[in-house]
Structure formats: C-alpha cells, structure tokens
Amino acid sequence: MMLSGRVPALDANQAAAPTQADNRFEPNCGVRREYCMAHATLKIIRDEHAALAAMLRSVLLLLAQYRRHAETPDFALLRAMLFYIDEFPERLHHPKESTLLFPKLRLRSNQVAAVLDRLDREHEQGESQIRNVERALLGFEIVGESRRAAFEETLQRYVDFYLAHMRTEELEVLPLAERVLTEQDWAELDAEFSLNRDPLTGHEPDAQYRALFSRIVCLTPAPIGLGPARS
Numbered sequence: 001m002m003l004s005g006r007v008p009a010l011d012a013n014q015a016a017a018p019t020q021a022d023n024r025f026e027p028n029c030g031v032r033r034e035y036c037m038a039h040a041t042l043k044i045i046r047d048e049h050a051a052l053a054a055m056l057r058s059v060l061l062l063l064a065q066y067r068r069h070a071e072t073p074d075f076a077l078l079r080a081m082l083f084y085i086d087e088f089p090e091r092l093h094h095p096k097e098s099t100l101l102f103p104k105l106r107l108r109s110n111q112v113a114a115v116l117d118r119l120d121r122e123h124e125q126g127e128s129q130i131r132n133v134e135r136a137l138l139g140f141e142i143v144g145e146s147r148r149a150a151f152e153e154t155l156q157r158y159v160d161f162y163l164a165h166m167r168t169e170e171l172e173v174l175p176l177a178e179r180v181l182t183e184q185d186w187a188e189l190d191a192e193f194s195l196n197r198d199p200l201t202g203h204e205p206d207a208q209y210r211a212l213f214s215r216i217v218c219l220t221p222a223p224i225g226l227g228p229a230r231s
C-alpha cells in the first residue's frame with residue numbers, strides 16, 4: 001500500500017478517484033468491495049477514507065524504512081504527514097459524519113445506534129489521540145534514538161485505532177445507509193455535503209487537503225512516495 005492507494009505512487013486526485021474498472025484499487029480498510037458511485041455523499045466519504053488510509057499506512061512504511069536503514073527520520077516530512085492526519089479528519093471528515101450523516105441514520109434505523117454512539121465517541125477522542133502521537137514525535141526529535149520505539153508504538157496504536165474506525169463505517173454504517181435512507185435523505189445530504197466550504201478561506205477544504213496530500217507524496221521517498229529514493 002503506497003501513499004496513493006495504488007502502485008506506483010500517484011497524486012492525491014488519482015488516489016481519491018479510483019474507478020470501478022480499476023481492479024488494482026486497494027480498498028480503504030482492507031475490505032474489497034465494489035466502488036459505489038450512487039450518491040455523492042458516499043463517494044466523498046469513501047474517497048476521504050482512501051486518502052486517510054493511504055497516509056496512515058505510508059507513515060508506518062516510512063518509519064519501517066528509517067528503522068531498517070538505521071536512519072534519522074526526515075522530521076519535517078513526518079510532521080507534515082501528522083499535520084494532515086490531524087487536520088483532515090478533525091476539520092473535514094468527522095463533522096460531516098457526526099453532524100450530517102449519523103443523525104439522519106438514527107432517524108431511519110436503530111439497528112446501529114450503539115455503533116454510531118461509539119463512532120461519535122471516537123470522533124471526540126481523535127484529537128487527543130493524535131496529540132499523543134505528535135508529542136511522541138517531538139520526544140523522538142528532541143531526545144533522539146531512545147525515543148524511536150515509543151514513537152513507533154504510539155503511532156501503530158493510532159493507525160490501528162483509525163483503520164478499525166473506518167472499517168466499521170465501511171462495513172456497518174455505509175451499507176445500512178444505502179438500505180434505509182430515502183431519496184429525499186440522499187438529496188439533502190448530497191446538497192449539504194456539496195455546500196461544505198471553509199468560510200475562512202473561501203476554498204473548498206478538500207481541495208486544500210488534496211494539495212497538501214500531493215506535496216507530501218512528492219516529499220516522501222520512493223517507492224512509498226514520489227520523492228528521490230534513498231540509497
């Protein structure tokens with residue numbers, strides 16, 4: 001699994017827009033499935049999962065590469081990756097799920113009420129969890145080698161947590177939404193999702209994060225990203 005979600009690494013637009021015909025596309029959370037293009041809301045959520053899963057897996061691959069070669073990491077690159085992982089879900093992805101999709105789903109079914117409660121709690125915990133990872137990275141950068149293992153373990157726990165969270169959404173929440181939400185629900189959701197703009201910048205927030213994703217891809221050494229390979 002490379003930064004793009006495909007091999008070789010590609011840019012964010014390609015990572016975020018797999019086609020139905022592309023059977024090489026790695027599913028977001030390790031679950032192979034048909035790519036659903038039926039509703040804009042589902043496409044947006046699944047595209048964002050794909051981008052986030054690619055970043056989470058790539059930072060682990062990069063750390064393993066640093067360890068294998070006994071290298072001092074490129075801390076600026078690691079900070080950029082964690083910044084993306086920190087901002088993207090908190091500002092763009094979670095709010096759409098917790099404030100737009102989940103409430104509509106609760107109205108139509110109580111089948112996954114407990115699951116939605118847990119996912120909402122995990123959204124709330126996300127910020128403190130990524131702070132722990134960023135603190136562990138700072139310890140590694142400032143103190144040095146003795147903190148490498150602690151950072152790797154903290155990051156691995158976070159990645160496991162986040163991939164499991166997205167897997168639950170992909171396997172339990174989105175399929176139920178496809179079954180129980182009405183055409184009116186989807187029309188309202190699709191309209192709300194398309195209006196989801198960042199009022200401070202006037203730009204689509206997802207466009208900003210795609211640009212950041214692309215910069216990170218270009219800085220990340222091959223074969224994980226498109227940057228120069230390390231010898």
Ligand SMILES: [Fe+2]
Binds near residue numbers: 094123165169
């Ligand atoms: Fe979520």
Ligand SMILES: [Fe+2]
Binds near residue numbers: 045049097166169
């Ligand atoms: Fe999600």
